[in-house]
Amino acid sequence: MTNTAVALVVAVFTATGGFGTNDFFGPSLAGLDDRFPPLWLGVPFAVGVGLLTWWRRRLPVILLAGSLLANALVSAHMAVVVALYTLAERTTAWPKVTVGTLASAVLVGIPIWRFAGADGAIPISIAVCVAPALLGMYVGTRRELVERIRERAQRIEREQQHRVAQARSDERAQIARDMHDVVTHRVSLMVLQATALQVSKSEDAVTIGKHIGATGREALAELRSLVGVLRNDDDAPLTPQPGLADLDALIEESRRIGIPVTLDVTNQAGERPPLLVDHTAYRFVQEALTNVHKHAPGARTRVRIQQTPHLLRLYVSNGPGRPVTDAALPVGGHGLLGLAERVRLVGGEFTAGPTPDGGFEVIADVPISREEER
Structure with missing residues (x-):
């Protein structure tokens, strides 16, 4: 009334x-x-x-x-x-x-x-x-x-959105630093090759020039991915970032902390993927194994890497693990956001979800461009 x-x-x-x-x-x-x-x-x-x-x-x-x-x-x-x-x-x-x-x-x-x-x-x-x-x-x-x-629900939602936004921002900043390292490494190689070209005095100039051109095109392709990504002003080292070749050491570290991991790598292309994609694949597997340790300690885990001339498929799955009892492990709930953000920035697709046996799986399909296309 x-x-x-x-x-x-x-x-x-x-x-x-x-x-x-x-x-x-x-x-x-x-x-x-x-x-x-x-x-x-x-x-x-x-x-x-x-x-x-x-x-x-x-x-x-x-x-x-x-x-x-x-x-x-x-x-x-x-x-x-x-x-x-x-x-x-x-x-x-x-x-x-x-x-x-x-x-x-x-x-x-x-x-x-x-x-x-x-x-x-x-x-x-x-x-x-x-x-x-x-x-x-x-x-x-x-x-x-x-x-x-209602106010509490709205406050929790705002806090959750803020945490998600902060997690995205932090992950993008970390990705930007990694990408900066990759591009810096490429440009450093170009400088070294240009110096070698000067020293050679026209000897093998064509070969060195091709190398400089290939490295420059790769650096330009990676710079395009870097545009628009916010980063901190921290100084980045001029050392190459880890890639698929370093997975064996990463898997061994996971085994030492109690995760039974198997690694299956198939490379039909017969060559190493672009450096940025290579580093993204390494970080993908690293974060996926970290999530297994946090949320399903002791679970049997399988890592599969399948590379074709045009596509790199990354697959990490785990079965059910022991209940989480270690309160010291930080569980922020944003690990999947970081994985998805990394895959998206290199033009890939990311999926994740539970498996029928009570485990979990994450999959990423990252396109690989041929050198002449880049």
């Missing part, structure tokens, strides 16, 4: 003495015992109480005081009911509601007690004063609880 409708109903009941005729409730507290209050008295109180009811959510205490004043002269029990409900629903403070309810019960019950005795005064006072207050307390408390749950 809208404010207008509630205010109108309260005003009409106050002006006509409805919901509290003297034939049932007896004379008012002031002693007036007419069935209908005179217009000069009922209309002003009706207008005043109606206006207070209109602003009842802002002025619940003033509405209760005005309703009790009106009820002392005319029958304004409906106004008292609305005032007590509003006070309890808006404040939900037991001391204030208790004082208001007791004061209202006394002022409403005295004339009824005089007219009908305790048998009439007690149930009517409970119906007019206590019941609206209890209902208002219930509605107000439930509303506050729902609002708190």
Whole structure:
């Protein structure tokens, strides 16, 4: 019911003495015992109480005081009911509601007690004063609880989004540093080859020039991937990054910490993939094995690398492991985000999900461009 409708109903009941005729409730507290209050008295109180009811959510205490004043002269029990409900629903403070309810019960019950005795005064006072207050307390408390749950859910969602964004930013910064190292390594090779070209004095100049051109094209291709990726200003070493050739050492490290890992490498192309793709594959396997150690310690794990002239498929799967009991292991829930981000930045596709046997698998398909295409 809208404010207008509630205010109108309260005003009409106050002006006509409805919901509290003297034939049932007896004379008012002031002693007036007419069935209908005179217009000069009922209309002003009706207008005043109606206006207070209109602003009842802002002025619940003033509405209760005005309703009790009106009820002392005319029958304004409906106004008292609305005032007590509003006070309890808006404040939900037991001391204030208790004082208001007791004061209202006394002022409403005295004339009824005089007219009908305790048998009439007690149930009517409970119906007019206590019941609206209890209902208002219930509605107000439930509303506050729902609002708190909603605010908490929104706060948790914002925090989760912030953590995801921070994880993406950190991972992109790390990827950018790795890519910077790769490109720097390529350019360093170009500088060395250019120096060798100068020293050779035109001897084998064509061969060295081809090498410089190939290295330059690879560096340009990797620079395109670097554009738009944010990075920190930390100095990066000029050493080549690990790749598929270093997987044996990585697998051995995992075995030493208790992960039974098998490695299966198939290279139909017969050549090493581009340096950036090579390093991404290494990081992919490294992060996947780290996730196995965090979430499924001791699980049997299989790493498969399948390389064709145009595609590099990376597959890491594990079975069910032991329950996680080491509280020292950080579990941020963003490892898959880092894997997906790395694969996406080199133009690949990433999928992950549980396996039927209760394990987990991650798969990445990274395209490999031929040198002439690059």
